Amino acid sequence: MNWTEIDTWIVIIGALCAAGCAIPGTILVLRRMSLMGDAISHTVLPGIAIAFLVTGSRDPTAMLIGAVVVGLLTAFLVQAIQTLGKVEAGASMGIVFTVLFAFGLVLMRQAIDHVDIDPDCVLNGAIEFAWFDQTPGGWGIPRGAIVNGIMLLANLAIMIVFYKEFKITAFDPSLAKSKGIKPAFMHYILMTMTAATAVAAFETVGTILVVAMFIVPSATAYLLTDRYGVLIILSLLLGAISAGLGHLSAITVPTWFGYSGTTTAGAMAVAAGALFFGAWMVSPSQGLLSRFLRKVETKAHILREDVLGLLWRIEERNKGKMKSEDLSQLFGVSSRKVRVALYRLLKQGAIQQTQSSWSLTSKGRSRATALVRSHRLWEVYLEKHYPQDTHQLHHSASRLEHVTTETMKQELGNADVDPHGSPVPGDE
Amino acid sequence: MALGAAAGVVGTFLLLRKRALTADALSHATLPGIAIAFMVLVAFGGTGKSMLGLLLGAFVFGCIGVLFILAIRHTTRLKDDAAIGIVLSVFFGLGLCLLKIATEMPNGSAAGLQGFIFGKAASMVSSDAMTMLGVAVGIILITGILRKEYTLLCFDEKFSITQGWPVLRLDVALMGMVAIVTVIALQSVGLVLAVAMLIIPAASARYWARNVTSMLIVAAFIGCLSGWLGATVSALIPRMPTGPIIVLICGFWFIVSFIFGRNDGIIMSQLVRIRLNRRVAMQHLLRAMWEAIEKEQERSIFVEAIVSKRSWNKAFVERQLRRAKSRGYVTKRDATSWCLTDEGAGEANRIVRNHRLWEVYLINFADIAPSHVDRDADMIEHVLGGDMVHKLETLLCTSGSLPSPHPLGAEVQT
Numbered sequence: 001m002n003w004t005e006i007d008t009w010i011v012i013i014g015a016l017c018a019a020g021c022a023i024p025g026t027i028l029v030l031r032r033m034s035l036m037g038d039a040i041s042h043t044v045l046p047g048i049a050i051a052f053l054v055t056g057s058r059d060p061t062a063m064l065i066g067a068v069v070v071g072l073l074t075a076f077l078v079q080a081i082q083t084l085g086k087v088e089a090g091a092s093m094g095i096v097f098t099v100l101f102a103f104g105l106v107l108m109r110q111a112i113d114h115v116d117i118d119p120d121c122v123l124n125g126a127i128e129f130a131w132f133d134q135t136p137g138g139w140g141i142p143r144g145a146i147v148n149g150i151m152l153l154a155n156l157a158i159m160i161v162f163y164k165e166f167k168i169t170a171f172d173p174s175l176a177k178s179k180g181i182k183p184a185f186m187h188y189i190l191m192t193m194t195a196a197t198a199v200a201a202f203e204t205v206g207t208i209l210v211v212a213m214f215i216v217p218s219a220t221a222y223l224l225t226d227r228y229g230v231l232i233i234l235s236l237l238l239g240a241i242s243a244g245l246g247h248l249s250a251i252t253v254p255t256w257f258g259y260s261g262t263t264t265a266g267a268m269a270v271a272a273g274a275l276f277f278g279a280w281m282v283s284p285s286q287g288l289l290s291r292f293l294r295k296v297e298t299k300a301h302i303l304r305e306d307v308l309g310l311l312w313r314i315e316e317r318n319k320g321k322m323k324s325e326d327l328s329q330l331f332g333v334s335s336r337k338v339r340v341a342l343y344r345l346l347k348q349g350a351i352q353q354t355q356s357s358w359s360l361t362s363k364g365r366s367r368a369t370a371l372v373r374s375h376r377l378w379e380v381y382l383e384k385h386y387p388q389d390t391h392q393l394h395h396s397a398s399r400l401e402h403v404t405t406e407t408m409k410q411e412l413g414n415a416d417v418d419p420h421g422s423p424v425p426g427d428e
Numbered sequence: 429m430a431l432g433a434a435a436g437v438v439g440t441f442l443l444l445r446k447r448a449l450t451a452d453a454l455s456h457a458t459l460p461g462i463a464i465a466f467m468v469l470v471a472f473g474g475t476g477k478s479m480l481g482l483l484l485g486a487f488v489f490g491c492i493g494v495l496f497i498l499a500i501r502h503t504t505r506l507k508d509d510a511a512i513g514i515v516l517s518v519f520f521g522l523g524l525c526l527l528k529i530a531t532e533m534p535n536g537s538a539a540g541l542q543g544f545i546f547g548k549a550a551s552m553v554s555s556d557a558m559t560m561l562g563v564a565v566g567i568i569l570i571t572g573i574l575r576k577e578y579t580l581l582c583f584d585e586k587f588s589i590t591q592g593w594p595v596l597r598l599d600v601a602l603m604g605m606v607a608i609v610t611v612i613a614l615q616s617v618g619l620v621l622a623v624a625m626l627i628i629p630a631a632s633a634r635y636w637a638r639n640v641t642s643m644l645i646v647a648a649f650i651g652c653l654s655g656w657l658g659a660t661v662s663a664l665i666p667r668m669p670t671g672p673i674i675v676l677i678c679g680f681w682f683i684v685s686f687i688f689g690r691n692d693g694i695i696m697s698q699l700v701r702i703r704l705n706r707r708v709a710m711q712h713l714l715r716a717m718w719e720a721i722e723k724e725q726e727r728s729i730f731v732e733a734i735v736s737k738r739s740w741n742k743a744f745v746e747r748q749l750r751r752a753k754s755r756g757y758v759t760k761r762d763a764t765s766w767c768l769t770d771e772g773a774g775e776a777n778r779i780v781r782n783h784r785l786w787e788v789y790l791i792n793f794a795d796i797a798p799s800h801v802d803r804d805a806d807m808i809e810h811v812l813g814g815d816m817v818h819k820l821e822t823l824l825c826t827s828g829s830l831p832s833p834h835p836l837g838a839e840v841q842t
Contacts, residue, residue: 034512088448
């Protein structure tokens with residue numbers, strides 16, 4: 001691998017493009033309109049094709065206007081077919097964008113003689129060659145970087161101006177309406193933004209992968225945060241990271257298997273997907289893996305508390321000895337889990353081992369006392385407020401004792417004996 | 429053509445199940461499958477041109493894509509749309525990367541693989557066509573057999589669960605068939621546009637069909653016709669790619685159905701609305717005349733008197749009067765006054781009676797102030813059916829709340 005100036009520019013262009021896409025992307029994801037982004041990014045194609053046919057050149061202004069017009073037309077048609085024709089939203093999008101995309105393909109095929117654009121560019125974009133396309137007097141800055149940079153700035157400006165409006169419409173359209181924000185107006189601003197961004201990104205990543213840049217970083221950020229401002233910044237960063245990571249892997253990963261490299265645009269989408277997968281698994285609040293670990297930890301915590309409670313009760317009745325083999329049968333868990341629980345308690349200094357049986361240390365005893373106290377107080381409380389079978393009572397209290405907070409303790413009050421007649425240990 | 433028919437049939441249920449864009453994600457997700465299948469085939473020493481192998485790869489990855497959508501939807505707070513978008517774009521990106529690598533493989537010729545993206549019907553050989561035909565017939569048969577189950581599933585999922593249908597398995601089977609149709613559509617229309625073959629014929633058929641069976645038939649017919657026309661057009665005119673042309677023709681049928689369709693088509697629904705507006709206007713006119721006659725105790729009334737009853741203008745009233753005349757409800761006394769015929773009086777009596785019955789009902793049962801009931805009754809009187817009026821009568825008679833604030837008008841025997 002040899003990293004050159006060209007590679008740096010590719011990453012910069014990709015990052016600018018991804019960041020520009022991430023701004024409308026956040027709103028699209030929050031408003032559950034992600035697929036509108038998909039539809040519009042497809043229909044940019046006929047817009048560009050028409051602009052080519054009319055002007056006969058690759059004039060960026062004409063392209064932008066053509067694509068924005070067709071993009072808005074898409075948004076309008078989808079709405080019209082949905083309301084007038086009573087077609088479900090998804091299907092209506094599917095109809096509009098496939099037909100327009102097909103139209104664009106036919107136009108392109110017809111115009112192929114005098115237009116230097118080919119299906120390959122539609123798919124992949126041309127980020128690899130972006131560096132060679134320089135504007136005269138551009139201080140060596142590739143055109144793609146300028147176009148995407150301007151788009152990013154424009155999107156940022158719109159976002160700053162309409163930050164509050166977008167935020168309210170994204171989370172609560174009816175509140176927005178009651179505050180005098182016109183949802184339809186915001187909708188079309190968003191659609192214009194989406195279409196314009198899609199055109200700018202078109203040359204970089206191609207029509208179909210634009211949607212990856214719209215949705216995937218925003219969706220990833222949405223799994224990581226609950227705050228809208230943070231969401232936008234995170235998506236910008238994630239977009240830029242996917243661009244860097246994407247290009248890096250595009251030029252390195254295939255070489256491990258003896259191939260020269262692959263398309264950067266595709267790899268950017270895959271990198272964004274990989275980041276999403278990461279967030280999906282290990283996001284602190286939403287991640288599958290972290291939620292699973294939390295569940296395991298909670299279960300282990302409860303088991304440890306149950307062991308302490310059991311030791312306390314054995315002491316109270318002053319009979320029997322606790323052996324680890326009995327525990328797994330008693331609590332219905334595997335002996336491995338019991339061993340882990342005992343080991344952790346031992347490390348915490350809550351229990352000690354005498355011969356082959358276990359007993360509480362003074363530290364463990366105070367923890368166990370608090371636990372048994374809250375258990376028995378819960379029984380008293382439940383008996384008083386929700387009279388039920390005494391066996392059931394024990395079960396409910398066994399679940400609640402592990403989650404009793406200070407406020408709950410105050411609410412439970414005090415008592416001397418529980419409904420089974422056992423004394424409630426004093427508060428320490 | 430066969431593909432069109434099969435796609436139309438499966439698409440109908442897909443549309444009714446509101447899963448239209450899942451199919452889009454599915455078709456995009458097939459690309460890495462094709463690329464990987466190609467690589468595997470080449471690695472085992474072939475040329476990578478085995479159609480069956482490529483389609484198998486496509487099918488497997490299509491299914492993986494759908495599984496990912498379901499997993500994202502069920503285990504995160506992201507909704508369907510984002511899940512579809514993520515799977516669609518990431519899988520497609522992966523596919524492009526792999527495809528690029530595949531073109532560099534030493535002894536394979538990956539040139540044909542690009543054809544899967546935009547479709548290349550011309551490159552098909554007759555054995556492929558036969559395979560497609562067989563699969564299409566199979567799918568049509570399966571949907572035909574499971575028609576009742578899927579209809580129930582689409583319209584009332586909960587009920588079909590309580591009836592003990594294996595809903596999950598039926599859903600999986602539906603998505604499996606969608607995957608198969610998508611995969612065989614890849615060759616002709618390409619994976620970007622495959623979803624169009626599924627959705628558009630079904631969506632168009634909905635404007636014509638009154639029940640699921642006829643919707644299936646119409647959808648199959650439209651799909652078939654578009655496929656045939658598309659293939660013909662692209663063969664006759666140079667530089668016309670088949671896939672996009674087929675989709676454009678489908679789109680043309682959709683526009684036709686959207687405008688002229690029997691159910692909810694634009695023209696039909698406008699016609700229905702105009703007809704309703706006319707009936708309402710006519711009934712208002714007759715009631716206005718009846719009330720004027722009742723008040724003045726005269727047989728004939730001036731146009732001005734009618735105009736003043738509502739926020740009407742004179743031209744409108746005169747137009748309505750001419751229409752009423754052509755139906756024989758009114759006759760012209762002289763230049764400015766009109767009177768009701770016997771037939772018109774009967775009709776007016778009926779309308780006024782409905783109006784006042786409803787007023788009484790609102791006053792007695794809905795606790796609405798007598799000064800407000802007139803307007804409320806105004807809206808409902810046009811849609812009161814015969815048995816509804818009968819019910820009102822019995823209800824009001826038994827509760828002893830007749831007569832109304834106004835005399836009700838004689839009961840009309842019809």
